[in-house]
Amino acid sequence: MSATGLELEGRLALVTGAGRGIGEAVARALVAHGARVIATDLAPEGVGKLAREHPGHLTARFLDVTDAAAVEALVAEAEDSLGPLDIAVNVAGILRSSSVEDLTDEDWAATFSVNANGVLHVSRAAARRMTGRGSGSIVTVASNAAGVPRAGMSAYAASKAAAVMFTKCLGLEVAGRGVRCNTVSPGSTLxxxxxxxxxxxxxxxxxxxxxxxxxxxxxxxxxxxxxxxxADPADIAEAVVFLVSDRARHITMHDLYVDGGATLRA
Structure with a gap:
């Protein structure tokens, strides 16, 4: 821990979907624990407000996580201007509720484009740099729906299950080079x-x-x-902070459910 008592002081974090909800709470929590944060979102209003509230500690950036080239460019620019990336948190996600019978190809593709492909794009760009330095932490915010069937949520649940297993596979590949990869799976959150x-x-x-x-x-x-x-979004954010901190230095490829027991860990 730093001399100031802030356990993430000196670390640079990238958070996607930071304009509201869980992503906003994660960005705020990381700043509160001493990290500098690059808060990204498709909508500029939320992350712009965060940047005004945390001058010098939080930088707002537009980012479409479905665009692999844009993700790579932003991570490269961030490292050039702000320093090495220590933490990446995938929060950006969408939910399109529908029965399977009524589910459109477009809704399925859009859901996977954000919830699974976006996780790939951000995690890959971050991991490529972290492994070369021998340290780093990547956390994907998934859902307890990834592990328990939910009516009307097939695309969402399937995309989150894909994100969980992708993050575990990445964690296995990069563990020997000092990078930890974990997921946090919330239940119903306000x-x-x-x-x-x-x-x-x-x-x-x-x-x-x-x-x-x-x-x-x-x-x-x-x-x-x-x-x-x-759950309050802050409940999820605190789990993320724990997993990216040195308190979790021996934890990787773990899926931490934060759902008040809703799935009964089935």
Missing amino acids: TDMQRALWTASDAESEAAAAQRVIAGDLATHRTGIPLGRI
Whole structure:
């Protein structure tokens, strides 16, 4: 730990999907623990706000993770201007809910393009540089849906399962060169993506909608949340901070569920 007590001081981190939700929470947590952060997103508003709030500690950049050339260019530019990349966190993701019968080819392809291909592009660009230096940490934010079937979420679940196994395979390949690769798999988390799944009427409160998630749904074979609360994005961010820190120096190829027990670790 540094003299200031900030365990990530001096480290440079790249976070995708940092404009809101879990990505924003991850970027904030990394800064709070001393890291300098390159916060990227398709939408400039969220990361721009973060940069204004953390001058000198956070840099905002536009990034489309589905564009491999753009990812490679941004990582190269970041290393040239800000220094070696120590941490990469894949958070960017999309969810298009549909039954398999109604699932379009376009929705399937778009989901994989962000949730799986984007993880490949960012992780590959980061790993190529980290391995040469003999150190680094890559974390992919996946989902507990990657391990438990979910009705209406086949594309999302399949893409997240792909991201988890890709990250583990990468971790195996680069372990001997000092780079650790892990995943964090959240359950229901209070984000815009979660809210978009709710079917609550305009008159129903967010708390009531959340309570339905906590209670579970027998009709869709979905368990509730044993801990009795929906996660806050900060809960996921703290798990990420742990995995990229030296406290987790002997952990790689691990999938850390942060879901309040919702999957019963099935």
